[in-house]
Amino acid sequence: MEVVEDGREERDGRTVPEDGQDPYRSRTRLPERVRLSGHGVVLREWDDDDLDAMVRLFDDPEVAYWTPLVSPFGPQAARTYLERSRQRRAAGERVQLAITVDGGEPAGEVLLMLSGLGLDVAEIGYSLGAAWRGRGLASAAVRLMTEFARETVGVARLLLEIEDGNTASVAVARAAGYRLTDAPPVPTEEKGRPVALRTWEYEGSGPRP
Numbered sequence: 001m002e003v004v005e006d007g008r009e010e011r012d013g014r015t016v017p018e019d020g021q022d023p024y025r026s027r028t029r030l031p032e033r034v035r036l037s038g039h040g041v042v043l044r045e046w047d048d049d050d051l052d053a054m055v056r057l058f059d060d061p062e063v064a065y066w067t068p069l070v071s072p073f074g075p076q077a078a079r080t081y082l083e084r085s086r087q088r089r090a091a092g093e094r095v096q097l098a099i100t101v102d103g104g105e106p107a108g109e110v111l112l113m114l115s116g117l118g119l120d121v122a123e124i125g126y127s128l129g130a131a132w133r134g135r136g137l138a139s140a141a142v143r144l145m146t147e148f149a150r151e152t153v154g155v156a157r158l159l160l161e162i163e164d165g166n167t168a169s170v171a172v173a174r175a176a177g178y179r180l181t182d183a184p185p186v187p188t189e190e191k192g193r194p195v196a197l198r199t200w201e202y203e204g205s206g207p208r209p
Contacts, residue, residue, distance in 0.1 A: 001036065001037075001038040001144060001147045001148065001151070003034070003035075003036055003148060003152055004034070004035040004036075030089055030092050030095055030114075030153070031095075031152075032089070033045055034095060034097065034148070035103070036097070036144050036145070036148055037103075037144075038140075038143075038144050038147070039140035039141075039143050039144050040101070040136070040137075040140050041099055041100065041101060041137055041140045041141050041144060042100045042101065042102060042103040043097040043098065043099060043100070043110060043141060043144055043145065044097060044098050044100060044103055045097065045098070046082055046085065046096065046097070046098050046106075046109075048082070050082075050098060050106055051075060051078045051079060051082065052075075052078075053105065053106045054073070054078040054081065054082070054106070055073060055074060055075060055077075055078050056129065057106060057107070057108060057109075057127070057128075057129035058073040058077075058078070058081075058127065058129075059071070059072055059073040059074065060073075060129065060130055062130065063127055063129075064191075066127075066163060066166055066169070067125075067127050068190060068191075069081070069127070071191075092114065093113070093114055094111055094112060094113050094114065095111065095112040095145075095148075095153075096109060096110075096111045096112075097109065097110055097111075097145070099126075099128065099132075099137055099138070099141045101137070106129075107128060107129055107131075107132035107137055108126065108127050108128035108129050108132060108137065108138065108141070109126065109127050110124065110125070110126045110138075110141040110142060110144075110145045111124065111125040111126070111145075112124055112145055112148070112149050112153070112155075113125060114155075119153065119154050119155050119156060120155075120156050120157065121155070121156065121157040121158075121159060122149055122153075122155045122157070122158060122159070123158075123159045123160065123161060124142055124145055124146065124149070124158060124159070124160055125160075126138050126141060126142055126169075126172065133168070136175070138172045139171075139172045139175035139176045142160075142172060142173075142176040142178075143176045143177065146158050146176065146177070146202055150202075157201060157202070158178075158201065158202040159199055159200065159201055159202075160173050160178055160199070160200040160201075161186065161197040161198070161199055161200075162197065162198055162200060163190075163195050163196065163197055163198075164185065164196045164197075164198060173200045176202075177202055177203060177204045178200040178201060178202050178203065179200060179201060179203050180198060180199075180200055181198075181199045181200065181201050183198075183199040185197060185198055186198075186199070
């Protein structure tokens with residue numbers, strides 16, 4: 001894994017300033033800008049030039065059904081989403097990165113969502129545009145974000161919450177080294193329909209049964 005934060009490069013480790021205070025021990029001190037490369041993908045920051053790409057990726061029936069993103073997802077929704085993502089980064093709540101093959105055109109998004117438990121546990125989410133599915137990009141992005149969360153941010157446990165019936169996301173989870181836990185399904189409601197979320201936890205680098 002190659003990590004670039006605010007112009008500083010780091011490989012497979014965390015950067016600690018000279019005063020010895022680790023900025024990643026507090027969830028309010030997430031890196032301002034991150035670029036990750038590995039497993040055949042590059043994860044980069046969203047920028048203002050990506051708004052049209054966001055609409056192409058997220059204004060999609062599958063994305064609308066399986067994710068909490070608003071639908072229809074138009075230009076104003078993209079602008080609001082980008083602004084909100086920056087606010088959440090500043091608050092130490094989330095890292096939201098565009099999934100790309102080479103650092104250019106976005107193919108989707110992967111998110112690291114920190115909880116109120118600090119660095120004890122965090123959740124990863126992901127979404128891929130229709131034109132980019134079936135290439136292994138989502139599982140590669142989840143693996144790379146998992147490594148970043150564990151090795152750089154210092155998260156102890158990484159979880160995925162996947163709705164029953166979402167076979168594509170289940171395949172991504174297994175390919176990225178996550179296993180289905182014994183935790184009971186989490187009942188919730190999404191866009192007016194009842195949803196049961198199953199919890200998956202990271203256990204290793206290889207595909208899980």
